Amino acid sequence: MVQPICFVSYSWDSEKHKDWVRQLASKLQQNGIQTHLDQWDIHPGRDLPTYMETSIRESNFVLLVCTPTFAEKADAGKGGVGYEKSIVTGEIFGASPSPLKFVPLLRTGSPESSLPSYLKSRAYIDFRDDGAFGSSLENLLRHIYQSPKYERPPLGAKPNFAASEPEAQAIKRQPLADSPLATFELVYLFAKSNAGLGKYSAEAEQFALSFMSQKKESGC
Numbered sequence: 001m002v003q004p005i006c007f008v009s010y011s012w013d014s015e016k017h018k019d020w021v022r023q024l025a026s027k028l029q030q031n032g033i034q035t036h037l038d039q040w041d042i043h044p045g046r047d048l049p050t051y052m053e054t055s056i057r058e059s060n061f062v063l064l065v066c067t068p069t070f071a072e073k074a075d076a077g078k079g080g081v082g083y084e085k086s087i088v089t090g091e092i093f094g095a096s097p098s099p100l101k102f103v104p105l106l107r108t109g110s111p112e113s114s115l116p117s118y119l120k121s122r123a124y125i126d127f128r129d130d131g132a133f134g135s136s137l138e139n140l141l142r143h144i145y146q147s148p149k150y151e152r153p154p155l156g157a158k159p160n161f162a163a164s165e166p167e168a169q170a171i172k173r174q175p176l177a178d179s180p181l182a183t184f185e186l187v188y189l190f191a192k193s194n195a196g197l198g199k200y201s202a203e204a205e206q207f208a209l210s211f212m213s214q215k216k217e218s219g220c
């Protein structure tokens with residue numbers, strides 16, 4: 001994705017809320033994301049339904065700033081939020097190009113009161129704490145640029161769980177360390193290593209304990 005494009009959907013709760021949304025959009029612009037926002041784009045004479053439809057359908061991401069007022073208007077189908085809901089749900093339940101496109105941003109209220117019904121099952125980014133704005137913004141930017149904070153490690157080979165009888169007997173015949181603790185550690189490392197028995201830590205510990213018990217009983 002050379003230059004992501006996003007659209008910000010929100011309700012006009014107050015002038016303070018509109019200012020916050022505009023500041024968020026400005027941060028996105030500063031971080032290389034072309035952002036559609038009505039406060040910048042709407043001018044006298046512009047067709048509002050066409051603007052909303054085009055912006056939502058042509059954007060890579062749609063950010064939905066969720067508040068109790070936003071949820072109320074969306075669920076009731078009122079105003080611009082209600083009209084945008086019809087477009088968004090059409091894509092969600094139709095053939096949206098990406099399941100990652102629609103991103104709820106929880107600004108105020110609880111998830112129960114602020115997420116409209118069509119977003120309640122979706123994971124959201126929490127923007128309620130202004131003191132943590134930088135961290136929340138980073139999470140949003142990572143999502144947009146598909147750069148997760150934690151990468152999935154590569155898939156390894158299946159471990160060898162079962163110890164064969166010849167292997168168990170072989171270790172009993174090996175010369176062991178002088179102290180019981182050193183002996184336990186040697187047996188544990190053998191049981192845990194891939195070159196040995198390939199067991200998980202708990203299994204290797206149990207194997208070593210069992211081995212020490214048998215050695216003690218045999219008087220070795």
